[in-house]
Amino acid sequence: MAVNETLATVSNDLVYSAMAIYAGAFVAFSAELAFGARSSARPALHTEAAATASGAAVRTLSQATTQAPPKQSRFGRIGVALTVLAFALHLGAVVTRGLSVQRVPWGNMYEFSLTAGLAVTGVWLVLLWRGRDVRSLGLFVVGPVLLTLGLAVTVLYADAAELIPALKSTWLVIHVSAAVLCAGVFSVGATASLLYLMQSRWERTGGGGRLATLLPTSASLDRTAYRTNAFAFPLWTFAVVAGAIWAENAWGRYWGWDPKETWAFITWVVYACYLHARATAGWKGRRAAWIALAGFGCFLFNYFGVNIFLTGLHSYNGL
Amino acid sequence: MTTTPEEEVLETTTLSTQPAPVREPSLGVVGMMRWGWRQLTSMRTALFLLFLLALAAVPGGILPQRGQNPIGVRAWIEDNPTLGPLLDRLSLFDVYAAPWFAATYLLLLLSLAGCVLPRTRMHWRAMRAKPPLTPRNLSRLPVHRSYATDDAPADVLEQARSFLQDERYRVNAYDGSVAAEKGYLRETGNLVFHAALLVLLVGVGMGSLLGMSGSALVIEGTGFANTPARFDVLETGRMYGDDDFDPLSFQLEEFRATYEESGAKRGEPRTFEADLVVRDTPDAAERLVTVKVNDPLVVGGTKVFLTGHGYAPRFTVTDGNGDVVLSEAIPFLPQDGNFSSEGVVKVPDARPDQLGFRALFLPTAAVTEDLGPHSTFPAPIDPAVFLASFRGDLGLDSGRPQSVYSLDAEGLDLEQLGLKALRVGETYELEDGAGSITFDGWEEFATFQVAEDPGKELALWSIVVALAGLLLSLGIRRRRLWVKATTADDGATVVEVAGLARTEAGDLDGEVEAVVTALRKE
Ligand code: HEM
Numbered sequence: 001m002a003v004n005e006t007l008a009t010v011s012n013d014l015v016y017s018a019m020a021i022y023a024g025a026f027v028a029f030s031a032e033l034a035f036g037a038r039s040s041a042r043p044a045l046h047t048e049a050a051a052t053a054s055g056a057a058v059r060t061l062s063q064a065t066t067q068a069p070p071k072q073s074r075f076g077r078i079g080v081a082l083t084v085l086a087f088a089l090h091l092g093a094v095v096t097r098g099l100s101v102q103r104v105p106w107g108n109m110y111e112f113s114l115t116a117g118l119a120v121t122g123v124w125l126v127l128l129w130r131g132r133d134v135r136s137l138g139l140f141v142v143g144p145v146l147l148t149l150g151l152a153v154t155v156l157y158a159d160a161a162e163l164i165p166a167l168k169s170t171w172l173v174i175h176v177s178a179a180v181l182c183a184g185v186f187s188v189g190a191t192a193s194l195l196y197l198m199q200s201r202w203e204r205t206g207g208g209g210r211l212a213t214l215l216p217t218s219a220s221l222d223r224t225a226y227r228t229n230a231f232a233f234p235l236w237t238f239a240v241v242a243g244a245i246w247a248e249n250a251w252g253r254y255w256g257w258d259p260k261e262t263w264a265f266i267t268w269v270v271y272a273c274y275l276h277a278r279a280t281a282g283w284k285g286r287r288a289a290w291i292a293l294a295g296f297g298c299f300l301f302n303y304f305g306v307n308i309f310l311t312g313l314h315s316y317n318g319l
Numbered sequence: 320m321t322t323t324p325e326e327e328v329l330e331t332t333t334l335s336t337q338p339a340p341v342r343e344p345s346l347g348v349v350g351m352m353r354w355g356w357r358q359l360t361s362m363r364t365a366l367f368l369l370f371l372l373a374l375a376a377v378p379g380g381i382l383p384q385r386g387q388n389p390i391g392v393r394a395w396i397e398d399n400p401t402l403g404p405l406l407d408r409l410s411l412f413d414v415y416a417a418p419w420f421a422a423t424y425l426l427l428l429l430s431l432a433g434c435v436l437p438r439t440r441m442h443w444r445a446m447r448a449k450p451p452l453t454p455r456n457l458s459r460l461p462v463h464r465s466y467a468t469d470d471a472p473a474d475v476l477e478q479a480r481s482f483l484q485d486e487r488y489r490v491n492a493y494d495g496s497v498a499a500e501k502g503y504l505r506e507t508g509n510l511v512f513h514a515a516l517l518v519l520l521v522g523v524g525m526g527s528l529l530g531m532s533g534s535a536l537v538i539e540g541t542g543f544a545n546t547p548a549r550f551d552v553l554e555t556g557r558m559y560g561d562d563d564f565d566p567l568s569f570q571l572e573e574f575r576a577t578y579e580e581s582g583a584k585r586g587e588p589r590t591f592e593a594d595l596v597v598r599d600t601p602d603a604a605e606r607l608v609t610v611k612v613n614d615p616l617v618v619g620g621t622k623v624f625l626t627g628h629g630y631a632p633r634f635t636v637t638d639g640n641g642d643v644v645l646s647e648a649i650p651f652l653p654q655d656g657n658f659s660s661e662g663v664v665k666v667p668d669a670r671p672d673q674l675g676f677r678a679l680f681l682p683t684a685a686v687t688e689d690l691g692p693h694s695t696f697p698a699p700i701d702p703a704v705f706l707a708s709f710r711g712d713l714g715l716d717s718g719r720p721q722s723v724y725s726l727d728a729e730g731l732d733l734e735q736l737g738l739k740a741l742r743v744g745e746t747y748e749l750e751d752g753a754g755s756i757t758f759d760g761w762e763e764f765a766t767f768q769v770a771e772d773p774g775k776e777l778a779l780w781s782i783v784v785a786l787a788g789l790l791l792s793l794g795i796r797r798r799r800l801w802v803k804a805t806t807a808d809d810g811a812t813v814v815e816v817a818g819l820a821r822t823e824a825g826d827l828d829g830e831v832e833a834v835v836t837a838l839r840k841e
Contacts, residue, residue: 003582161584165591169613230793234786241782250613252532252624252770254778255523257415258387262380269373275793276369279337280362298373306380 007100008160014093015114015153021086022146028079029139033210035075079138080128086142087121090149094118100160106176107163109307113152117145119184123228127188133216134224140191171246178239182232183299189228190296193289196221200286222285226278229292233271240264263302270295335797336438336445336506338362359426360433368427375423379414382406386413428520435513442506450489453496453801457817460801462831465815466839472804472812475838479802479816482837488800496803508791515785522781525774531555531564532770537571538631538648539762544568545621545769565621565771569595569608574628574763578697586657586696593625593765610767620771627766629653630660632680632704633759638669639752645669648762651680652724657694658682663726664756665713672710674754675733677726679705680761684740692740702743702761708736710753796820798827800834814838 094115098105105111124141127134163172200218202208208215215221243264248254255261274291277283338361358364383391392412396403410417457463468475472495479497483490488499533553537543545564547553572594579587593610599618610616616623631648638644644666651662664676683696684703692705711733715721739747741758748755798820807813816838818831 159583161582161587162579162589164588165612168590171613234789234793237782237786237789241779241786245779246613248772248775249615250624251626252615252622252768253772254775256387257379257384259380262376266373266376266380269369269376273366273369273373276362276366279335280366282363283366 003160003162004100004102005160007096011093011096011100011160012153014089014096015149018086018089018093019146019149019153021082021089022142022149025079025082025086025142026139026146028075028082029142032073032075032079033139033214076135076138079142080135083121083138083142084125087118087125090114090118090121097160101162103163104173104177106172106180107161107167108156108158110152110156110158112176112180112303113148113156115180116183116187117148117152119180120145120148120187121184123181123184123188127224127228132224132227133220134188134192136214136216137188137191137195137224140195141188144187144191169246169250171242171249175239175242175246178235178242182236182239183303185228185232185235186296186299189225189232190293192221192225192228193292193296196225197286197289197293222289225289225292229271229274229295233275236268236271240268259306260302263298263306267295267298267302270298336441336510338434338438356433359430360437365427365430365434368423368430371423372427375420376414378411382411382414384412384414386415424520428517431513432517435510435517439510439514442503442510445506446503449491450498450500450799453493453498453803454817457801457803457815460817460819462819462827463815463817464831464835465813466835467807467811467813468839470812472806475804475812475814476802478838479804479834482834483800483802486833495805496801499800499802500798502795502797504791505795505797506792508788508795511788512785512792513788515781515788518781519778519785522774522776522778525777526556526772527774528556528558530770530772530774531559532768532772534626534766534768536650536764536766538650538764539571539574542568542570543767550769559771563771565619566600567598567618567621567623568601569597569616569623571765572596572607574765576628576698576763588697591625591628595623620773622770624768624770625765626768629764629766630658630680630682630699630702631762631764632662632678632702633761634664634676635757635759636664636666636669636674636754637756638666638674638754639671642670646759650764651678655694656697658697659692659694662724665715665723665726667713667715669710669754672753673713674749674756675709675711675713675726676756677707677709681705699761703740704758705738705740706747706756707738708747708749708753708756709733710736710749798830800831802834802838 094105097111097114101107106115120141124134124137195215196218198208199212199215199221202212203218216224243261244254247256247261270291274288274295277288277291338357383395385392395412396407406412410419414420454460458465476492476495476497480490480492483497483499486501488501489503490497490499531554533550533555535543535550543549545567547555547561547564574594575590575592577589579585579589591612595608595610595616596605597608597616597618598605608616610623610625612625615625629651630653631650633648634645635643636645645664645668649662649664651660653660658681660680660682662678662680664674664678666674666676679692681692681694681703682699683694683701684692685695686692692703709726712731713726713733714731721727736750736753741747741756743758743760746755746757798818800816800818803815803817805813805815814835816831816834818827820827
């Protein structure tokens with residue numbers, strides 16, 4: 001089966017175009033941070049804090065969290081528009097890459113990074129579209145995506161090619177697409193957790209400047225983090241199970257403690273810790289958020305660390 | 320310790336069967352034991368043990384492990400002569416078989432079992448109980464609305480009852496109020512998830528006790544029978560006996576590989592296929608099966624996987640007396656992606672002296688100054704062998720174990736004769752009339768992994784059930800709504816609607832609001 005070189009070139013051009021537009025979005029979000037209109041998040045926050053402290057008017061709290069999202073600044077809107085455009089180009093890049101080799105475009109680290117980046121933007125846009133209070137996370141979503149694409153085109157780049165036999169399986173489609181989607185959801189969850197840690201600190205100390213006023217309240221960030229991670233956890237469970245079924249199909253055992261499998265397991269257990277912590281007295285809030293970040297660290301290590309430093313059966317051709 | 324109003328309400332009207340935080344131990348042995356058991360099955364301990372499990376798995380994700388990478392372990396210990404043996408004593412190269420790893424997960428499972436059983440009992444009771452009494456002070460609940468109306472309290476409550484029932488709440492009417500609850504499946508799902516994890520471990524355990532797995536190398540034109548002696552590496556479960564092997568056998572007719580022919584990925588494999596003539600049992604009819612990398616041969620509970628391949632050059636050796644003492648294909652071990660393969664030919668029957676050869680088989684041979692003889696493509700386009708020949712005593716009778724893939728001249732009474740490169744059909748006449756060796760051609764060989772795991776279906780189904788439970792547990796919200804109607808001093812009816820949810824996710828406000836809207840519509 002021949003590689004369609006024209007489409008492969010189109011894909012590469014689209015990647016660079018998407019990167020340029022993402023960079024524009026990044027600048028717009030940064031400008032929002034630097035000169036944007038102040039949102040009304042801060043005052044609401046103070047009534048909330050006061051309400052909880054007094055212990056009487058819990059009702060105010062629930063009302064405060066349901067009030068309309070803060071008004072968008074012009075820069076913010078430009079940022080979102082550019083991100084949508086970049087996403088479309090990015091999607092085009094992934095699709096043409098897949099068409100050029102007539103298979104799913106996740107056979108090596110370059111393709112995996114490309115698709116995972118798409119998933120990150122996609123998850124953020126879906127949350128935004130569904131009315132979640134995540135718009136001001138834009139800078140922290142587009143930034144990492146841009147970084148991932150930069151890494152993909154420089155360090156990880158691999159020419160379009162057919163797959164090695166070990167990867168020719170329906171389970172590649174199922175297992176890796178679930179893992180790619182997880183990468184997207186976990187990334188957004190980790191971003192929310194990180195910002196939650198910062199914001200909840202600033203709410204106590206009054207620091208954080210413009211960024212603190214731009215970001216959602218810590219309660220809202222915590223909720224976003226929980227929802228995304230709680231969505232990703234069963235998906236990750238599924239990805240690991242699909243991987244195990246594939247392993248059984250290819251190597252005769254569903255679990256062999258290969259480094260990749262080991263880190264998938266560790267990631268799974270740490271995220272289970274996170275969900276547990278959120279139901280355990282004394283572990284909600286900041287401690288749980290740290291656990292979520294640790295889980296994401298394990299997830300990232302499983303991708304970069306294991307592929308680059310450790311040897312195992314999981315082959316990614318092209319690196 | 321002070322509690323927030325929310326916590327207070329939660330404590331009196333709990334929405335979860337989660338174990339309560341453990342309080343001070345009471346005195347006496349029984350009291351202490353009971354305290355210990357509660358401690359073990361508490362949320363905090365569960366969290367701690369989960370942490371510990373993640374932590375315990377980490378060394379196995381960084382250090383090489385014997386089960387997966389024995390060569391890496393040996394190299395690591397050799398490179399770190401002080402630290403290596405120490406880590407080895409701590410089982411850090413066999414983490415997943417280490418006693419401390421087993422202790423961690425067994426403790427977690429004990430905690431899990433001790434937690435799930437009482438929770439199931441509680442949940443069973445809760446599911447059959449009526450939605451709990453309306454709290455006295457609804458305004459202390461997280462979401463609360465109230466309004467005044469002219470409708471009679473009884474009418475309002477009747478309306479509320481029928482609306483909530485239509486919304487699929489379980490509803491109970493009390494004197495002056497209505498209580499409703501929804502989302503019991505959340506707790507059910509959570510319990511199913513945890514219980515299924517216990518079953519998963521049973522499945523995993525069955526596999527390691529009652530299963531087997533081994534690998535065998537088969538040269539084209541030769542056969543394989545599923546008996547212990549035929550394996551190069553074999554691991555059987557503690558309860559797997561010699562007569563548990565499925566009596567299958569097969570002949571490897573042909574192995575085929577194709578490779579990328581050009582471009583940056585030239586030489587990368589594209590397809591592997593092995594044609595087998597299979598007999599499921601010694602009396603069964605033969606059938607032809609093509610096995611591919613992700614497509615094993617399945618016979619009963621046993622699966623045969625194609626896991627690797629290589630070349631077996633064919634040689635004919637004559638000894639110093641002129642007798643043909645060897646004529647066979649000998650598997651060589653591939654050293655790189657282009658299948659430069661190393662092997663040895665040992666001829667203990669040669670007379671007057673035994674003969675031995677260290678050899679390199681190159682499917683597409685090339686010689687350069689810096690790389691020496693090497694292969695430039697994995698397919699046999701232009702094969703050659705490079706031989707170093709020895710005569711003397713191979714030391715096979717010395718009792719010292721030897722690898723069939725290496726010829727260690729050190730410590731042996733061997734004399735090196737000479738070096739020679741051969742193409743197919745060429746013969747190397749050894750120096751001093753010690754004999755000759757002819758490179759007749761080559762066969763390909765394939766390596767197969769044979770595995771039987773009677774626990775894997777149980778493991779699969781339990782994790783599928785666990786996943787379903789998890790989806791219910793994370794996707795469904797358990798919440799309670801109350802509607803209270805009282806007659807105020809001025810004769811108007813004051814209606815209060817309040818809600819409580821187990822998790823912050825979801826739109827409790829919206830649900831309370833919907834009740835209010837429905838009631839006020841009249
Ligand atoms: C194999 C170890 C375990 C794993 C992987 C695990 C995993 C999980 C996960 C992912 C959740 C989140 C589901 C949700 O929020 O509804 C959860 C919830 C829960 N787990 Fe575990 N768990 C384990 C052991 C235990 C043990 C030993 C206990 C006993 C104390 C326990 C008690 C609970 C409870 C009560 C919840 C519900 C929390 C709530 O009220 O929302 N788990 N578990």
